[in-house]
Amino acid sequence: MTGVDDTGETVTGAAAPGERRPPASRIVELPGAFRTWCGDTVPGVRVAYESWGEPAGDGSNTLVVFTGLSPSAHAASCERDPSPGWWEAMIGPGRALDTNRFHVLCFNSLGSCFGSTGPASLRPDGEGPWQVDFPELRIEDMATAAALALDEFGYSRVHGIVGPSMGGMTALAFLLRHPGRARHLLSISSAVGAAPFAIAVRSLQREIVRYDPQWQEGRYPPEQPPVGGMRMARKLGMASYRSPQEWAQRFGREKVEKPDPGFGPRFQIESYLAAHADKFVGGFDPNCYLYLSRAMDLFDVADHGQDRDEAMARLHYLESACVLGVESDILFPLEQQKALARGLEGAGVGTEFHALPCIQGHDAFLADTDSFAPVVADYLRRI
Amino acid sequence: MTGVDDTGETVTGAAAPGERRPPASRIVELPGAFRTWCGDTVPGVRVAYESWGEPAGDGSNTLVVFTGLSPSAHAASCERDPSPGWWEAMIGPGRALDTNRFHVLCFNSLGSCFGSTGPASLRPDGEGPWQVDFPELRIEDMATAAALALDEFGYSRVHGIVGPSMGGMTALAFLLRHPGRARHLLSISSAVGAAPFAIAVRSLQREIVRYDPQWQEGRYPPEQPPVGGMRMARKLGMASYRSPQEWAQRFGREKVEKPDPGFGPRFQIESYLAAHADKFVGGFDPNCYLYLSRAMDLFDVADHGQDRDEAMARLHYLESACVLGVESDILFPLEQQKALARGLEGAGVGTEFHALPCIQGHDAFLADTDSFAPVVADYLRRI
Numbered sequence: 001m002t003g004v005d006d007t008g009e010t011v012t013g014a015a016a017p018g019e020r021r022p023p024a025s026r027i028v029e030l031p032g033a034f035r036t037w038c039g040d041t042v043p044g045v046r047v048a049y050e051s052w053g054e055p056a057g058d059g060s061n062t063l064v065v066f067t068g069l070s071p072s073a074h075a076a077s078c079e080r081d082p083s084p085g086w087w088e089a090m091i092g093p094g095r096a097l098d099t100n101r102f103h104v105l106c107f108n109s110l111g112s113c114f115g116s117t118g119p120a121s122l123r124p125d126g127e128g129p130w131q132v133d134f135p136e137l138r139i140e141d142m143a144t145a146a147a148l149a150l151d152e153f154g155y156s157r158v159h160g161i162v163g164p165s166m167g168g169m170t171a172l173a174f175l176l177r178h179p180g181r182a183r184h185l186l187s188i189s190s191a192v193g194a195a196p197f198a199i200a201v202r203s204l205q206r207e208i209v210r211y212d213p214q215w216q217e218g219r220y221p222p223e224q225p226p227v228g229g230m231r232m233a234r235k236l237g238m239a240s241y242r243s244p245q246e247w248a249q250r251f252g253r254e255k256v257e258k259p260d261p262g263f264g265p266r267f268q269i270e271s272y273l274a275a276h277a278d279k280f281v282g283g284f285d286p287n288c289y290l291y292l293s294r295a296m297d298l299f300d301v302a303d304h305g306q307d308r309d310e311a312m313a314r315l316h317y318l319e320s321a322c323v324l325g326v327e328s329d330i331l332f333p334l335e336q337q338k339a340l341a342r343g344l345e346g347a348g349v350g351t352e353f354h355a356l357p358c359i360q361g362h363d364a365f366l367a368d369t370d371s372f373a374p375v376v377a378d379y380l381r382r383i
Numbered sequence: 384m385t386g387v388d389d390t391g392e393t394v395t396g397a398a399a400p401g402e403r404r405p406p407a408s409r410i411v412e413l414p415g416a417f418r419t420w421c422g423d424t425v426p427g428v429r430v431a432y433e434s435w436g437e438p439a440g441d442g443s444n445t446l447v448v449f450t451g452l453s454p455s456a457h458a459a460s461c462e463r464d465p466s467p468g469w470w471e472a473m474i475g476p477g478r479a480l481d482t483n484r485f486h487v488l489c490f491n492s493l494g495s496c497f498g499s500t501g502p503a504s505l506r507p508d509g510e511g512p513w514q515v516d517f518p519e520l521r522i523e524d525m526a527t528a529a530a531l532a533l534d535e536f537g538y539s540r541v542h543g544i545v546g547p548s549m550g551g552m553t554a555l556a557f558l559l560r561h562p563g564r565a566r567h568l569l570s571i572s573s574a575v576g577a578a579p580f581a582i583a584v585r586s587l588q589r590e591i592v593r594y595d596p597q598w599q600e601g602r603y604p605p606e607q608p609p610v611g612g613m614r615m616a617r618k619l620g621m622a623s624y625r626s627p628q629e630w631a632q633r634f635g636r637e638k639v640e641k642p643d644p645g646f647g648p649r650f651q652i653e654s655y656l657a658a659h660a661d662k663f664v665g666g667f668d669p670n671c672y673l674y675l676s677r678a679m680d681l682f683d684v685a686d687h688g689q690d691r692d693e694a695m696a697r698l699h700y701l702e703s704a705c706v707l708g709v710e711s712d713i714l715f716p717l718e719q720q721k722a723l724a725r726g727l728e729g730a731g732v733g734t735e736f737h738a739l740p741c742i743q744g745h746d747a748f749l750a751d752t753d754s755f756a757p758v759v760a761d762y763l764r765r766i
Contacts, residue, residue: 196652211595269586
């Protein structure tokens, strides 16, 4: 399989069956070997990305978008791939991330399976995918891979970084490891370090995947992944991404048309979860999922200083920050958004904080763009 | 194996290996065949119970305690079994459920595995346990089994019913199906019907157990139950029983001493969940768990009238009610406690409602008896 670089040229390099690069995602190959946060080495690292709007050429009008755990770089549609992106309503001419003004650049996270190098990628010797032999990944590695990709583009500094969920962690890691390389930060439903409830949920999701006999200690044939485990892990994910209030409004105790006489679905909420799980399972490599999920648990701003406060103080160079949180978020609760905003203020960064009253929980930035778009647009208009 | 009846005499009848009756639990055998809410028939139904304090003989000083999903009838220690019960701090002379004044009677739920008949019990022909051939159980069946047991004791009416969690649902079912048989109701962290978030969590727990290859469609050898699935289901349970706030306070991001280099535990919260899961797994039969869990999802007060309001109105005969809820409960949230209290008030029942500020979530009635005891004692003193 061949990839396409920034100029539209094809690039050499094979992709494993577990990789699922969207048609418009381009590839930048990082020079030399990539050194991870934990000290391992990965040769031939590739980073997939998509972009919208005209680049100024030096990054000065670029907004970098880091994604949550599961999306690809296909955040919005484009000529080469008109299918809607995962943040379609937010990116485009006149939209919140206004491509008339900004060059919006979204990276597929290192460790993911949508074009960037990760456990689903082929080993350097081409002998099958890395799988669990891939070295431990941290959020810091996703940040550094992006920074190295920006080097390749010749962008010494970008205008701003936008990061929802895991992407907000990646943004913080980027700003801490590569000081001065962005002027503004927009953090959405993220955290300076995962809370134990979030760790518990993700740890259990990983255990569920690993307990599936088809996982085979991570050495499943790519065409026979542990779909049952992934399906259940995704259902648990949904229970943490949305909110009890939203489900009470949307589903209540509505029954399915043909209730299962045994232990199968009887309620609409069960069908809803099953449909979401089925959609996810085909699309995401289980080992990549394990790696990214673990990286989220392990991320802690405190690792970048003597403690969290001292680490946050290193972000003093930011010209502004905006922290958005959602009242009904149980995975990255409002308290964590407030703590992040306080940390940025403590660093002397002019920071605005908004608690949005959406009922869609952690997923509100995807599910309730009507509420997010005006706040995001307003902040970006002012920077 | 032999059981012991109310008088301390041994009773005949075999128990299956999946049954785990505590030493002090006595058995009452229900006469004739038990007819379930769904119309099935179960012969030879036995109900396990324990009691504390002197019975008046007619139930007039009896407080019936219905349990949550997992406990046995051993709610408190006694001479025959000095091990602490699941509500040890609440039951005894001078305690909230004051055995100087009340005769406290706790039933093991029908369908459970601690002495009462359920999927882990032997079939009528003695040929192995019922397992998944046991008919579908509803909360109403647990209530009716208790009512029939009270018939055997000659208690036409009891002073009050106390029900936490699933026990609160059982209490409502008892009061609706057997009107006039109790004078007072104390409901703790329960609901008139499960919310979709709770259904989602429990449905996923059941799926996790069923996906364990050792479940074998419910026909596992009793000595080889699906422990892996049960362990993960219990961890998910813990995440819904406690609260994110409590874990943030207790565990934060504290690491384990020897972090697993792979996908195993790195944080204390993971060890805590593992320890809780291990404790549960040996003690509870997986099929019984599936039956009780499903029954909780299916319970709806609305099934006892034209709608919820009309059904609740049938409880007008209660002399008083007390509804307790916990602010941090995500499984049976405060909104549901308020709805229950409103329903009782709508029925003309003098109802008091307390929202306790405990941080232990749904489990607070077990974990924070210091907060519960005074409120419960005060209510019971006045009835």
